[in-house]
Amino acid sequence: MSLxxxxxxxxxxxxxxxxxxxxxxxxxxxxxxxxxxxxxxxxRLLGERGKYLNHVTIYRILDLFCRLNLAHRVLSSGGxxxxxxxxxxxxxxxxxxxxxxxxxEFADGGLCREESRLAEDFGFHAEYHLSESYGLCxxxxxxxxx
Amino acid sequence: MSLxxxxxxxxxxxxxxxxxxxxxxxxxxxxxxxxxxxxxxxxRLLGERGKYLNHVTIYRILDLFCRLNLAHRVLSSGGxxxxxxxxxxxxxxxxxxxxxxxxxEFADGGLCREESRLAEDFGFHAEYHLSESYGLCxxxxxxxxx
DNA sequence: TGCTAAATGCAACAACGTTGCAATGGAGTC
DNA sequence: GACTCCATTGCAACGTTGTTGCATTTAGCA
Ligand SMILES: [Mn+2]
Ligand SMILES: [Mn+2]
Ligand SMILES: [Zn+2]
Ligand SMILES: [Zn+2]
Numbered sequence: 001m002s003l004x005x006x007x008x009x010x011x012x013x014x015x016x017x018x019x020x021x022x023x024x025x026x027x028x029x030x031x032x033x034x035x036x037x038x039x040x041x042x043x044r045l046l047g048e049r050g051k052y053l054n055h056v057t058i059y060r061i062l063d064l065f066c067r068l069n070l071a072h073r074v075l076s077s078g079g080x081x082x083x084x085x086x087x088x089x090x091x092x093x094x095x096x097x098x099x100x101x102x103x104x105e106f107a108d109g110g111l112c113r114e115e116s117r118l119a120e121d122f123g124f125h126a127e128y129h130l131s132e133s134y135g136l137c138x139x140x141x142x143x144x145x146x
Numbered sequence: 147m148s149l150x151x152x153x154x155x156x157x158x159x160x161x162x163x164x165x166x167x168x169x170x171x172x173x174x175x176x177x178x179x180x181x182x183x184x185x186x187x188x189x190r191l192l193g194e195r196g197k198y199l200n201h202v203t204i205y206r207i208l209d210l211f212c213r214l215n216l217a218h219r220v221l222s223s224g225g226x227x228x229x230x231x232x233x234x235x236x237x238x239x240x241x242x243x244x245x246x247x248x249x250x251e252f253a254d255g256g257l258c259r260e261e262s263r264l265a266e267d268f269g270f271h272a273e274y275h276l277s278e279s280y281g282l283c284x285x286x287x288x289x290x291x292x
Numbered sequence: 293t294g295c296t297a298a299a300t301g302c303a304a305c306a307a308c309g310t311t312g313c314a315a316t317g318g319a320g321t322c
Numbered sequence: 323g324a325c326t327c328c329a330t331t332g333c334a335a336c337g338t339t340g341t342t343g344c345a346t347t348t349a350g351c352a
Contacts, residue, residue, distance in 0.1 A: 018318050018329065040308075054332050059309070061330095075221035076276055078308095095270040108264055111257075115279060118254055123284030124241040130222055130278045133261060138269030164298065164349050186339075200301050205340070207299095224339095 003086050005031055008070045015068060022053050026061045027082075030071060035101045036079025074103065076132050081105070091129045097137035099144070104137070149232050151177055154216045161214060168199050172207045173228075176217060181247045182225025220249065222278050227251070237275045243283035245290070250283070 005027050009019050017023075029045050030037065037045070039058045046053055062080050065071035071080050074094055081103050085092050090109040097103075116126040136144060151173050158165050175191050176183065183191070185204045192199055208226050211217035217226050220240055227249050231238050236255040243249075262272040282290060 020318065020330065022331070038308085055308090056310080056333085057331055075278075095265050095268065095272070097270075098273070104268055104270065106264070106268065111260060111264060114257060114260065115277070118252070118257060119241050119279045119281070122241065122250055122252060123287075124243075124250065124279065125282045125287045126241070126279040127244070127281040128279075130276075130280065131261070132221075132276045133265045133270065133272040133274075134276065135265070135273040136271045141269075141271045166299065166349065168300070184339085201339090202302085202341080203300055 003082070003084050007086070008065075008082075011068060011070060017064065017068075022057055023061055023064075025051055025053065026058060026065070027070075030065075030080065030082040033081070034103065036074040036077045036081050036103060038077075038079050041079065072105075074132065075130055076134065091131065093129075093131040093133070095133045095135070095137070097140050098134055099136055099140040102137055149228070149230050153232075154211075154228075157214060157216060163210065163214075168203050169207055169210075171197055171199065172204060172211070173216075176211075176226065176228040179227070180249065182220040182223045182227050182249060184223075184225050187225065218251075220278065221276055222280065237277065239275075239277040239279070241279045241281070241283070243286050244280055245282055245286040248283055 005024075008027055009024070012019050012023065025046055026042055029042050033041075033045075039055055039062055042058050042062070043053060043055055062071060066073060066080070069083055071082050072092060072094075073080055074096070076096060081094075083092060084105050085107055088107045090107040090112040092105055092107050093111075095104040095106065112129060115129050115131075119126045151170075154173055155165050155170070158169065163169075171192055172188055175188050179187075179191075185201060185208055188204050188208070189199060189201055208217060212219060212226070215229055217228050218238060218240075219226055220242065222242060227240075229238060230251050231253055234253045236253040236258040238251055238253050239257075241250040241252065258275060261275050261277075265272045
């Protein structure tokens, strides 16, 4: 993980947002999970640790994190994951394992340019790309060879 | 549009599915819309034409169409669009205009191969890609130059 | 024209998401 | 540390979206 919780806290402060207990709790849950979490997933996981947050609060916190690019919404599942790339060039993409559900974030400037160039052929001016590769992660691929 | 309603009807028959009045009605609505439609959008549009379908029926019909690749779910909005590419090589991608909401479907085998190759660098075996470019369509781009 | 499996409608429910407003608490100031 | 202020949170109520089981209808075929 290149982007730590402490980095996220600093970004919140820098933008004038308060670093509250609920926000730190949600950051912690997102940081531990390797899979996308729905707002209600976050609530359940916190509940198991004896922490309670109202679901409205969780929605608002996740919205904020997405606006600040501290987290992303994974489209295929609707869940949220912590961003680990920071300001790396190119749109942030995901590889989603269909077997274990784990998520890997990556980015590639060249791929983005190629994608935008293709759209240009249709007269379309792309501003960003949403992209998820669906398949098998390395370890699940080995298991599937049985 | 390269794929017509009649083609969809033939695919339904060929796979042993009945060509019912509700299915033809949903096909008709999807065919006319240039934007992704939610199941309830479909219900509203049919309602305006004096046709009634239960929402459960619409959900089931859209699920079927997606399984047969007669339609796709557009992830960013959650709506459904009719597929116009048929069996064209490469995963079917979308360009979504942020101003007018229109959808353009396209595919490119080379882009898919490049995307899979990049995933392979992480040990990930991609089986298909979900991809949406977000920006301005040709006509909205001209208007935005004001 | 009837038969039958597939498809639809209905009712009830479950999950997900939103809004307005009152209560709380982070962070700066004294 | 205590005080203050406004962002943030909790609560309650509601609206939308999606699901399940079962009775009824109908497309496709003999
Ligand atoms: Mn990211
Ligand atoms: Mn298609
Ligand atoms: Zn896996
Ligand atoms: Zn447009």
